[in-house]
Amino acid sequence: MTINFTTIQWVGGINGHVEMIDQTLLPNEARMIAVRDEQAMWQAIKTLQVRGAPAIGVAAAYGVVLGLQTIPDQAPTEEALAQLDRVREYLATSRPTAVNLFWALNRMAGTARDTHASDAGQLKSRLLTEANTIRDEDAAMCRAIGRYGWQLIPENAGVLTHCNAGGLATAEYGTALALMYTAKEQGRSFHVFADETRPLLQGARLTAWELAQAGIDVTLICDNMAGLLMRQGKIHLVVTGADRIAANGDAANKIGTYSVAVLAHAHNIPFYIAAPTSTFDLATPSGDQIPIEERHPDEITKPFGASIAPAGIGVFNPAFDVTPHHRITAIITEKGIIQNPDEIRIRDFFKTNN
Amino acid sequence: MTINFTTIQWVGGINGHVEMIDQTLLPNEARMIAVRDEQAMWQAIKTLQVRGAPAIGVAAAYGVVLGLQTIPDQAPTEEALAQLDRVREYLATSRPTAVNLFWALNRMAGTARDTHASDAGQLKSRLLTEANTIRDEDAAMCRAIGRYGWQLIPENAGVLTHCNAGGLATAEYGTALALMYTAKEQGRSFHVFADETRPLLQGARLTAWELAQAGIDVTLICDNMAGLLMRQGKIHLVVTGADRIAANGDAANKIGTYSVAVLAHAHNIPFYIAAPTSTFDLATPSGDQIPIEERHPDEITKPFGASIAPAGIGVFNPAFDVTPHHRITAIITEKGIIQNPDEIRIRDFFKTNN
Numbered sequence: 001m002t003i004n005f006t007t008i009q010w011v012g013g014i015n016g017h018v019e020m021i022d023q024t025l026l027p028n029e030a031r032m033i034a035v036r037d038e039q040a041m042w043q044a045i046k047t048l049q050v051r052g053a054p055a056i057g058v059a060a061a062y063g064v065v066l067g068l069q070t071i072p073d074q075a076p077t078e079e080a081l082a083q084l085d086r087v088r089e090y091l092a093t094s095r096p097t098a099v100n101l102f103w104a105l106n107r108m109a110g111t112a113r114d115t116h117a118s119d120a121g122q123l124k125s126r127l128l129t130e131a132n133t134i135r136d137e138d139a140a141m142c143r144a145i146g147r148y149g150w151q152l153i154p155e156n157a158g159v160l161t162h163c164n165a166g167g168l169a170t171a172e173y174g175t176a177l178a179l180m181y182t183a184k185e186q187g188r189s190f191h192v193f194a195d196e197t198r199p200l201l202q203g204a205r206l207t208a209w210e211l212a213q214a215g216i217d218v219t220l221i222c223d224n225m226a227g228l229l230m231r232q233g234k235i236h237l238v239v240t241g242a243d244r245i246a247a248n249g250d251a252a253n254k255i256g257t258y259s260v261a262v263l264a265h266a267h268n269i270p271f272y273i274a275a276p277t278s279t280f281d282l283a284t285p286s287g288d289q290i291p292i293e294e295r296h297p298d299e300i301t302k303p304f305g306a307s308i309a310p311a312g313i314g315v316f317n318p319a320f321d322v323t324p325h326h327r328i329t330a331i332i333t334e335k336g337i338i339q340n341p342d343e344i345r346i347r348d349f350f351k352t353n354n
Numbered sequence: 355m356t357i358n359f360t361t362i363q364w365v366g367g368i369n370g371h372v373e374m375i376d377q378t379l380l381p382n383e384a385r386m387i388a389v390r391d392e393q394a395m396w397q398a399i400k401t402l403q404v405r406g407a408p409a410i411g412v413a414a415a416y417g418v419v420l421g422l423q424t425i426p427d428q429a430p431t432e433e434a435l436a437q438l439d440r441v442r443e444y445l446a447t448s449r450p451t452a453v454n455l456f457w458a459l460n461r462m463a464g465t466a467r468d469t470h471a472s473d474a475g476q477l478k479s480r481l482l483t484e485a486n487t488i489r490d491e492d493a494a495m496c497r498a499i500g501r502y503g504w505q506l507i508p509e510n511a512g513v514l515t516h517c518n519a520g521g522l523a524t525a526e527y528g529t530a531l532a533l534m535y536t537a538k539e540q541g542r543s544f545h546v547f548a549d550e551t552r553p554l555l556q557g558a559r560l561t562a563w564e565l566a567q568a569g570i571d572v573t574l575i576c577d578n579m580a581g582l583l584m585r586q587g588k589i590h591l592v593v594t595g596a597d598r599i600a601a602n603g604d605a606a607n608k609i610g611t612y613s614v615a616v617l618a619h620a621h622n623i624p625f626y627i628a629a630p631t632s633t634f635d636l637a638t639p640s641g642d643q644i645p646i647e648e649r650h651p652d653e654i655t656k657p658f659g660a661s662i663a664p665a666g667i668g669v670f671n672p673a674f675d676v677t678p679h680h681r682i683t684a685i686i687t688e689k690g691i692i693q694n695p696d697e698i699r700i701r702d703f704f705k706t707n708n
Contacts, residue, residue, distance in 0.1 A: 195578075196552070196654065208667050217668070220654060220667050222609070226613065300575075304658055304660035307381075309559065313574050315573065317576075318579060
């Protein structure tokens with residue numbers, strides 16, 4: 001394995017807990033924290049101690065298990081199911097734009113319904129197994145994305161990525177970074193440029209950290225430098241993750257992704273999105289229906305406690321933007337690559353790969 | 355006057371000193387500092403206590419005056435001229451890419467040569483007058499840029515600017531911001547979006563500060579948010595300054611300007627540059643001959659002392675980029691507007707306005 005850290009895992013049996021790397025402390029400290037109840041998990045998701053669509057899904061699934069630990073094993077199944085509904089609704093409010101959050105919560109609920117457990121203990125045990133399965137499937141999914149996508153990185157290529165769609169965003173290899181980890185395993189030489197990704201600097205703090213850990217050449221840049229590098233011919237492809245992809249291929253991802261896609265298009269550079277099929281929200285026709293979450297102005301004006309802007313200044317702090325599908329060269333999933341994604345190609349892809 | 359701060363001024367007679375606002379302390383503190391010798395002026399230019407092409411020109415001119423204060427008034431003119439050459443060469447190393455620095459130093463040298471002073475005292479007096487004239491001309495130049503350009507801001511427009519081409523960059527109204535100050539004087543309503551401008555955050559610290567001081571509606575954004583705002587139809591024009599404009603209209607300006615210009619083009623939004631004619635370097639045929647200064651990695655990895663990236667990570671930190679002339683809708687100067695700038699139109703413009 002190319003990476004050597006653990007993003008999130010379950011420790012112990014049904015009364016165990018979650019261990020995760022606290023991503024708000026990176027890159028200065030790689031501290032593992034214990035998460036022992038659903039309130040702590042809500043907080044961890046909300047404050048970005050765990051972030052990235054697939055990792056949030058895993059975290060939410062484990063959060064459901066944590067939320068049922070207060071129900072005695074011998075309690076009736078109905079009591080556990082009622083508690084599960086409360087926990088689901090609660091965890092759903094932690095990060096309302098993360099489609100994987102809802103996907104994982106719904107999957108856990110479906111499993112609970114289908115189990116016909118004789119008591120709460122049996123149900124809890126089944127749900128822990130399911131959460132572990134979600135984690136393992138995610139790890140396998142990332143490997144598959146890497147296998148499908150790594151050859152898109154030509155020998156000696158310069159690769160630009162934005163935000164963190166890496167191992168830290170998932171159970172293991174990540175999505176966008178899975179291409180890089182796999183390419184490295186395959187002996188390919190390449191160089192990565194990592195956008196620092198204001199305001200929360202996931203590129204500087206997380207992507208640069210995990211690529212450097214894996215021994216991959218990486219250069220950190222500010223978001224506004226990508227255009228210059230493209231003009232200088234130093235970038236041969238762009239690959240990012242996505243938080244939510246509409247039925248027509250429009251992709252919501254970290255703020256700034258859209259600008260990178262437009263810049264790539266203007267310089268005839270392919271722009272790829274790497275994301276598991278669970279990121280697709282086929283009930284949403286296009287990006288126009290994806291709400292843009294706005295976050296607190298302090299994220300921009302008070303990074304690291306320092307005040308970098310006049311007190312009380314107006315601030316616009318969208319967390320995401322939407323890249324329209326015609327700016328996306330291809331979407332790399334764990335089931336294959338969707339070239340020139342649009343509504344028809346995506347529908348056909350899901351028909352073929354179900 | 356719409357603005358109510360003093361970027362740089364001379365205080366006292368020939369043995370006086372320079373007062374300037376320390377721009378590295380903004381926006382949290384508007385502290386005036388005294389600059390009393392050429393070493394302090396070199397340091398002030400180098401560390402960006404004073405920045406912006408025209409303000410650097412004024413600072414350099416005053417720096418020459420400061421550098422001659424150690425020569426007694428009754429010393430022979432030749433002694434003062436020899437000292438002036440040393441001071442010029444020294445100040446020229448403070449910010450090698452700022453063409454206004456050289457322009458001002460050469461102008462001071464020319465004045466010194468043409469004066470035929472009888473002694474050092476007479477020469478020093480003449481040079482202080484010249485430095486004050488450079489300052490006053492700059493203030494008048496900014497007003498003229500504002501008068502020519504303000505009508506490019508339509509009623510209720512959204513205006514995007516990058517970095518700081520404001521009063522803090524000049525003796526008074528600035529270049530890009532002169533359009534806004536003048537538009538406000540003319541009663542026009544509009545809204546400004548200010549790119550924070552990583553790594554040194556001149557947009558957040560300086561532009562947002564001076565626009566808010568002047569009572570102009572301003573919203574701070576991160577550099578990677580401009581594309582989203584353009585797509586949302588909230589930006590109707592972009593205007594920035596320039597540090598150096600080649601004979602064909604290619605314009606070097608703060609890193610990120612090129613990306614903004616490409617994004618504006620992709621959204622059919624006019625992209626203007628506001629700059630005095632002294633910013634033109636007609637001896638440089640195109641932007642390809644403009645060297646890109648690279649600055650220290652710590653500017654990116656250690657903002658405000660905080661460490662935001664893994665120790666020892668590779669960093670690319672170009673201070674400038676070059677926007678090719680075909681991405682520039684017009685250049686607004688103190689002598690008029692150059693539409694669709696190219697080599698021929700610029701040559702004609704300078705022929706007509708000399």
